[in-house]
Amino acid sequence: MAAIYTPDAVFKDIAAVLFDKDGTLAGVAAYLQQLGQLRSRLLEAQVPSVGDAVRQALGLGAQVQPGGLLAAGSRAENVAAAVACLIAAGCDRSVAQRRVTEAFAKADAALTPKAPHTPPLVGATALIKALDWAGVKLGIVSADSQPNVDDFVQTYRLTPYFGLVQGLSPALPVKTEPAFWQQACRTLAVSPAQLLVIGDSATDVKLAADSGAAGFIGVTGGWSEPAAIATTAQFTGQAALISHLGQILIEPSVI
Template sequence: MVQLWCQGRCFPSVAAVIFDKDGTLADVAHYLRWVAIARAVKIAEHFPNLKALLLQAFGVIGDHLDPTGLQAVGTRQENQIAAAAFVATQGIPWIAALEQANAAFTAAEREFTAKAAFTPPLPGVIELVQRLHGRGCALAIISSDRRSEIEAFLDTYHLKPFFQCWQGGDEPPTKPDPQVLLRVCDRLGVRPDQTVVIGDADSDGLMAQRGGAAGSIGVTWGWPSPPKLNCFDCLATSPLEIQIALDPCTERNSCG
């Protein structure tokens, strides 16, 4: 086990660290904005008056994407349901609205067939992952992204050997449901109170709180405009601010 230190806060006896992916490990700010715009444009082909409303709902603000908005934090399904709700305001039956939103999202996604290639690791996160792994921490990912995209990211940047498991937003329940944390901890073979969650959205912090995690670290290093986070034990603006040391109890036990 290790101790984690961040902004003067100590998390002792940590056996596992669970990361979010987008905005925490992966640089997605520009990519997600492009996808949000493409989705809004596809729906606007049939309902031009909805484009501005959809962009606002997705969190597109001029040249930036709101890091706490629907596109940045929500799953594909959540974004699709929101889009379908706007379509339904045009007098379209609900099931047909869902189908139209899904068709628009699918068409938009064809323009971005290789997400991993456009969303590289953020500066310093590979080194953080390597340091944790080198200290014997079990590592996992809980993301709102699809499982296939998590695997593509890990494969593209040769990170899969460092992570024992990963959970996607297409595998319900999703964050902030604490059952997601409990499921991953069970797969890692650790207790929640031996686990620290690192993420860039309050859904990560809430999941950690509700699941009984040892603690949570909110990160703002993935966005040009840092998100306002309220549900974490401490905040980090750089991976370098997270310090790792061998836990004294583990060290004593290893010395007999």
């Protein structure tokens, strides 16, 4: 276990840390900007004038909105939002679903693999290694697909440091479901009271709140504009906000 310090808080007796991936460990703003623009252009080529509505629905303006669907939503949520835009433009639901599915697949293929486009943010690798050295168990929990999460960890040689690497998969619960954090704690063999969640969105705050985690650290600087993270509305435990991961310090507990 370890004590984990930010400029404004100390989290004591932490046995495990759950990290969000995109916007917390991985720099994804530029990638998502490209992906969102490509998705909207492909759809607009089939349904003229729908591009602006799609971009707005996905949280894509001059920059990616940290709390928008592109940044914080699941693929299913992004698909549903785009389908709704096409239906509003006059498409039949089945046609809209097919067009969105095809456009998203083409956009993904143009930017595959994802990992080379989304390198670790400054300070991420050093923090992971420091936590591991201090004996803290580590997990990644993400709304990204399981293959993308696995590829990120493997590409940047982080596999040895993580006891849990979980993304979206039909066989696994998503991180907004109670079964998710229960499974995460079992996998890492820790109690929620020993758990610290580090993320950049309301979904991550909810994970900390639902699990009864010891604390939450919000990272605001992983995007082109600072992420707005409201911790007090959902999470009554100890919380802190930082602009970058280099502001976290670790002190191993003395046994």
